[in-house]
Amino acid sequence: xxxxxxxxxxxxxxxxxxxxxxxxxxxxxxxxxxxxxxxxxxxxxxxxxxxxxxxxxxxxxxxxxxxxxxxxxxxxxxxxxxxxxxxxxxxxxxxxxxxxxxxxxxxxx
Amino acid sequence: xxxxxxxxxxxxxxxxxxxxxxxxxxxxxxxxxxxxxxxxxxxxxxxxxxxxxxxxxxxxxxxxxxxxxxxxxxxxxxxxxxxxxxxxxxxxxxxxxxxxxxxxxxxxx
DNA sequence: TTCAATACCTAGACGAACAATGTATTCGCC
DNA sequence: GGCGAATACATTGTTCGTCTAGGTATTGAA
Numbered sequence: 001x002x003x004x005x006x007x008x009x010x011x012x013x014x015x016x017x018x019x020x021x022x023x024x025x026x027x028x029x030x031x032x033x034x035x036x037x038x039x040x041x042x043x044x045x046x047x048x049x050x051x052x053x054x055x056x057x058x059x060x061x062x063x064x065x066x067x068x069x070x071x072x073x074x075x076x077x078x079x080x081x082x083x084x085x086x087x088x089x090x091x092x093x094x095x096x097x098x099x100x101x102x103x104x105x106x107x108x109x
Numbered sequence: 110x111x112x113x114x115x116x117x118x119x120x121x122x123x124x125x126x127x128x129x130x131x132x133x134x135x136x137x138x139x140x141x142x143x144x145x146x147x148x149x150x151x152x153x154x155x156x157x158x159x160x161x162x163x164x165x166x167x168x169x170x171x172x173x174x175x176x177x178x179x180x181x182x183x184x185x186x187x188x189x190x191x192x193x194x195x196x197x198x199x200x201x202x203x204x205x206x207x208x209x210x211x212x213x214x215x216x217x218x
Numbered sequence: 219t220t221c222a223a224t225a226c227c228t229a230g231a232c233g234a235a236c237a238a239t240g241t242a243t244t245c246g247c248c
Numbered sequence: 249g250g251c252g253a254a255t256a257c258a259t260t261g262t263t264c265g266t267c268t269a270g271g272t273a274t275t276g277a278a
Contacts, residue, residue, distance in 0.1 A: 221278080224274080227270105229268105230269095233264105234265105236261100237263100239258100246251105
């Protein structure tokens with residue numbers, strides 16, 4: 001995949017996954033990979049800085065929890081996060097429509 | 110618009126526009142803006158470096174031409190450019206499908 | 219003459235994704 | 249009892265395309 005296309009979409013994908021239920025970094029990466037048929041492979045160097053960014057922007061809240069001897073940092077969506085997610089989805093729609101508008105521009109059809 | 114989403118898509122959009130007929134930078138920017146309903150606004154700082162990149166990669170060829178006292182640098186798609194465009198379109202499709210797969214994921218359990 | 223539009227270009231700043239590396243635990247395997 | 253794979257977190261430094269902001273020059277309208 002062209003990783004450049006990933007720019008700006010990572011945060012939206014994270015917010016989307018967390019919006020369904022509180023979850024943690026490692027599981028987010030797996031969830032994104034799974035639902036994209038393995039297309040997305042969030043690296044730690046992208047994932048964790050993004051989570052910290054979103055937390056600092058108060059779009060995500062977090063709490064530590066230990067499960068089976070493993071410490072996990074769970075994230076949940078804040079109200080601001082819900083709004084941000086909706087906004088990002090709209091931006092994605094507009095972007096996607098824009099690209100397809102150029103690609104499918106009727107120069108003959 | 111979220112300019113981050115633009116990453117990596119600019120070259121594809123340029124190649125697409127040029128593929129229809131030889132054209133020049135200024136017109137490319139206008140064409141992209143028009144076909145995306147004004148969503149995309151290619152800045153010169155993105156447009157010209159991208160054109161030079163594509164020319165250096167031999168995906169675009171160029172020739173100068175003067176029209177009405179204005180010098181224009183026209184670009185045309187090379188054979189390699191056609192292949193690259195097709196490849197980028199497929200990558201875009203895969204990316205778009207991947208994103209929508211995560212956004213529209215069924216969590217019904 | 220002054221401004222907008224046309225038409226090209228570049229230098230530097232910015233910032234997110236990546237590779238690589240580190241820590242630590244649990245579990246399957248033999 | 250040892251050993252690798254998977255789990256789970258994190259950071260450092262590099263990379264590189266986009267943007268801001270600046271520059272040159274011509275044409276045509278106010």
